[in-house]
Amino acid sequence: MGSKFSLLTDLYEFTMAQIYVEKGMEEEAVFEFFVRPDGKRAYYVMAGTQELLEVLDDFCFGEDEIAYLEQSGEFSQKFLDYLRDFRFSGDVWGMVEGEVFLGGEPVVSVRAPLPQAQLVETILINTLQHPILVATKAARCMSVAEGTTLVDFGLRRAHGKDAGMRAARSSYIAGFAGTSNMLAGKEYGIPVFGTMAHSFIMAHEREEEAFERFMRRYPNNSILLVDTYDTIEGTKKAIEVSKRLGIPLRGVRLDSGDIQSLAPKVRRMLDSAGLDEALILVSGGVDEFVIADLLAKDVPIDAWGVGTKLVVSEDLPSLDCAYKLVEYKGKPRFKKSKGKVTLPMQKQIKREWDEQGLFKEDVVEMMEAMPEGLLQKVMEKGKICYRDSLDQIRERVAKRLSHLPSHMLELQPAKPTLPRLGPKLKTLAKELGILS
Amino acid sequence: MGSKFSLLTDLYEFTMAQIYVEKGMEEEAVFEFFVRPDGKRAYYVMAGTQELLEVLDDFCFGEDEIAYLEQSGEFSQKFLDYLRDFRFSGDVWGMVEGEVFLGGEPVVSVRAPLPQAQLVETILINTLQHPILVATKAARCMSVAEGTTLVDFGLRRAHGKDAGMRAARSSYIAGFAGTSNMLAGKEYGIPVFGTMAHSFIMAHEREEEAFERFMRRYPNNSILLVDTYDTIEGTKKAIEVSKRLGIPLRGVRLDSGDIQSLAPKVRRMLDSAGLDEALILVSGGVDEFVIADLLAKDVPIDAWGVGTKLVVSEDLPSLDCAYKLVEYKGKPRFKKSKGKVTLPMQKQIKREWDEQGLFKEDVVEMMEAMPEGLLQKVMEKGKICYRDSLDQIRERVAKRLSHLPSHMLELQPAKPTLPRLGPKLKTLAKELGILS
Numbered sequence: 001m002g003s004k005f006s007l008l009t010d011l012y013e014f015t016m017a018q019i020y021v022e023k024g025m026e027e028e029a030v031f032e033f034f035v036r037p038d039g040k041r042a043y044y045v046m047a048g049t050q051e052l053l054e055v056l057d058d059f060c061f062g063e064d065e066i067a068y069l070e071q072s073g074e075f076s077q078k079f080l081d082y083l084r085d086f087r088f089s090g091d092v093w094g095m096v097e098g099e100v101f102l103g104g105e106p107v108v109s110v111r112a113p114l115p116q117a118q119l120v121e122t123i124l125i126n127t128l129q130h131p132i133l134v135a136t137k138a139a140r141c142m143s144v145a146e147g148t149t150l151v152d153f154g155l156r157r158a159h160g161k162d163a164g165m166r167a168a169r170s171s172y173i174a175g176f177a178g179t180s181n182m183l184a185g186k187e188y189g190i191p192v193f194g195t196m197a198h199s200f201i202m203a204h205e206r207e208e209e210a211f212e213r214f215m216r217r218y219p220n221n222s223i224l225l226v227d228t229y230d231t232i233e234g235t236k237k238a239i240e241v242s243k244r245l246g247i248p249l250r251g252v253r254l255d256s257g258d259i260q261s262l263a264p265k266v267r268r269m270l271d272s273a274g275l276d277e278a279l280i281l282v283s284g285g286v287d288e289f290v291i292a293d294l295l296a297k298d299v300p301i302d303a304w305g306v307g308t309k310l311v312v313s314e315d316l317p318s319l320d321c322a323y324k325l326v327e328y329k330g331k332p333r334f335k336k337s338k339g340k341v342t343l344p345m346q347k348q349i350k351r352e353w354d355e356q357g358l359f360k361e362d363v364v365e366m367m368e369a370m371p372e373g374l375l376q377k378v379m380e381k382g383k384i385c386y387r388d389s390l391d392q393i394r395e396r397v398a399k400r401l402s403h404l405p406s407h408m409l410e411l412q413p414a415k416p417t418l419p420r421l422g423p424k425l426k427t428l429a430k431e432l433g434i435l436s
Numbered sequence: 437m438g439s440k441f442s443l444l445t446d447l448y449e450f451t452m453a454q455i456y457v458e459k460g461m462e463e464e465a466v467f468e469f470f471v472r473p474d475g476k477r478a479y480y481v482m483a484g485t486q487e488l489l490e491v492l493d494d495f496c497f498g499e500d501e502i503a504y505l506e507q508s509g510e511f512s513q514k515f516l517d518y519l520r521d522f523r524f525s526g527d528v529w530g531m532v533e534g535e536v537f538l539g540g541e542p543v544v545s546v547r548a549p550l551p552q553a554q555l556v557e558t559i560l561i562n563t564l565q566h567p568i569l570v571a572t573k574a575a576r577c578m579s580v581a582e583g584t585t586l587v588d589f590g591l592r593r594a595h596g597k598d599a600g601m602r603a604a605r606s607s608y609i610a611g612f613a614g615t616s617n618m619l620a621g622k623e624y625g626i627p628v629f630g631t632m633a634h635s636f637i638m639a640h641e642r643e644e645e646a647f648e649r650f651m652r653r654y655p656n657n658s659i660l661l662v663d664t665y666d667t668i669e670g671t672k673k674a675i676e677v678s679k680r681l682g683i684p685l686r687g688v689r690l691d692s693g694d695i696q697s698l699a700p701k702v703r704r705m706l707d708s709a710g711l712d713e714a715l716i717l718v719s720g721g722v723d724e725f726v727i728a729d730l731l732a733k734d735v736p737i738d739a740w741g742v743g744t745k746l747v748v749s750e751d752l753p754s755l756d757c758a759y760k761l762v763e764y765k766g767k768p769r770f771k772k773s774k775g776k777v778t779l780p781m782q783k784q785i786k787r788e789w790d791e792q793g794l795f796k797e798d799v800v801e802m803m804e805a806m807p808e809g810l811l812q813k814v815m816e817k818g819k820i821c822y823r824d825s826l827d828q829i830r831e832r833v834a835k836r837l838s839h840l841p842s843h844m845l846e847l848q849p850a851k852p853t854l855p856r857l858g859p860k861l862k863t864l865a866k867e868l869g870i871l872s
Contacts, residue, residue, distance in 0.1 A: 007618040007619040007622055008591070008601075008618070009617075009618050010589070010591060010618070010630055011616050011618055011630030012631055012632055014630075016632055018653070019649055019650065019653050020639070022653070023649065025639060029635075029639065068618075072628075074654075114639060118635060121592070121635075122592045125592035125593065126591060126594060126597065126600060129592075129593060129595075130595040130596055153446070155445075156446070156557070156558045156562050157561065157562075157757075158562060158595065158596075159565075159566040159569075159595035159602075159748070160562070160594075160595060160597070160598035160602060161444055161596070161598050162598055163596040163598075163599055164562060166595075180447050180448065181446065182443040182444070182446070182447055183443040183444040183445070185447075186504040192447045194446055194447030196452055197448055197449075197557070198760070198771050198773070199465075199557075199769075200452045200455075201771075202761045202764070202771060203456070203550060203761060213459065217451075217454070217455050217458070218510075227774075228771045228772070229771065229772050256773040258774075312748070312753040317748040318745075318748045324635065325634070325639060333638040333639070335638060335664045335665065336664070337634070337663045337664060337665075337691065337692040337693070338667075338692045338693040339693070340691075
């Protein structure tokens, strides 16, 4: 049996690897994965490391995959035999999940025989990008949430099934209370939340009938959706039903309309009815900008369903990320392509803190000159040697966010925070004519 | 064995469905899936229908899923038994894949007992949205490609594994020549293309050595990446190697720099060397706007690797799409939420053409008044009754695009093209106070 995803790879990885294998270019190579600064994020949150390690551990080819490669006519028996026996046997360094990082610094490095390190490129980028995107977006939401509760409602609009799973996990580690996604609840042990859909209201002849039925069935957990026909009228009915049944409302959900004007009215109505404990949950187009804006205006909102804009990372739907060769046969490798220069040699990162314990800067240096730092060995000779629980990762994110200086917490950072190059790396880059 | 994805569903689908089942609300309901107009697309391309039917066909719950639901304490034995026996037995109407459609018109409708139609909501939206997004983006690229060749290079930056698969399939049906994704090649029979990465150049001591090795190994199929150090110097070397080996270059790839100024220089160099047949392939940040811009300036480009911006649909990373109850127990259902009004009753679409055979308008009418139209029965009593080959779908897209009027082919449409409401639907909407 091959891995389900070893062919989920760009063709050129195979054509290049074939030459490496046939020509005996199997010396150790180091590739680094990094995100280029984009002007929209002052920091990123690491995620996906553990899934990556599982993918690498599982990377192999069965007869089915070999047969497909063979019938293409492009591959030699020597190379197909190589793939038949393929197991990833390299070392991997990485940031642990939940760590905060900067654009331009390596966050995963792979040291392995050249064809191995090459063949895993596509799936490595695919596995890391989306979790980082969503964890970062979710952390930005948390950083402006002022103690309100955030829940991932994005499954339906995620770009696929695994995107929905990754979004639930990434937002949870960033501090979300949970997700609407049941499978994520089951697989990851994440708390699952839900309210009701408009269809539930519409399937009943009268709105109050729908509310009553729901509250009777879920007396401790009814968040009623009040905007199907008219938000204020809906809220009135929700309150009436709650009084009639003698069951306190858990909350109401507002999914449309002018939230800034509606939420205070709804709050006053709830409070006047003695329902001070009832939550106002807002959904529909929510992201960090909406949360920050409404909370800055003191709009009384207790919880948010954050959906589409989170899971597709609407304002930044992709990272300019890359996996680049930096070292082969112990020698520096780099490219000078316009606007896409890469620096050579395997690197390490050291983080500096100021007197208040806040993030000060990251120094990127050649690993041989600075062996210890933020990048730790997460796989050794193909064996996974890193595992954190979701709660450990979640605590790490919370701690890191609390130690970021205010300029890095701006939602629209004035300028990117970049790592500083260490002296050895700088000297090398100058010698090689990469930096002037 | 349950389906792998029946729990990949929002919790509220289950809490609502439980009430429906316990209260005997199992009469027939009709839900419709549609995309709200967004100002960025004049038309959309239907995709994902077949995957959706497979998902519905496979939607069931195994003991593992039941056990998870049971331990949550929210679900009764009656409902769990209902889920144990669950098979989707409804009728589904849909647009066939490759059909062009407008914002605001239904493209899939589900008629099934209420709890069934409700439970499939989340996975239905998840399954349709991304394929439509990418097929539409790819069609826009094709509509400005002027006969140049487009290839999907987006796998690495897709939001997950299945997003990469869907992107390859959706761009192929929209007219792309193929993909870099090997698994899509294997699973869908799509042509697979590849060039080489910068790492291949960097792993050799000299650029020309890398070129020579690649051309010797793949004499009929070498598209050399020339921008690792300097595009003009790289092109010179590629030409020298081609001459020395006596093997005509298949092409060069430009992945960085000012393409508008570089491509004509590279073209002249190739032509002067007698390599008129050599392609120039451009990659890196390509989308319909880049293609249209460079071709309008007569920049000599033969082929494009379209990656990230395609697979995440960068300028529109999500559709404002919904699945709404329109009919229950034969009676009209609708909502009036601000900005999110829905029209009641199951609908059908009739397309009108002008004298030149170009798209004129779509009329949306109640299905009972207009049974025949663009929505056809694709599933009957839970049995799939629609299947097109990828090539049929691909031909359909090409034909439809060739029959769109110029105002719908504008990349930035001045105003959305909306469907017209048929007289019966209009009258009903007025009677119900939804339209004035």
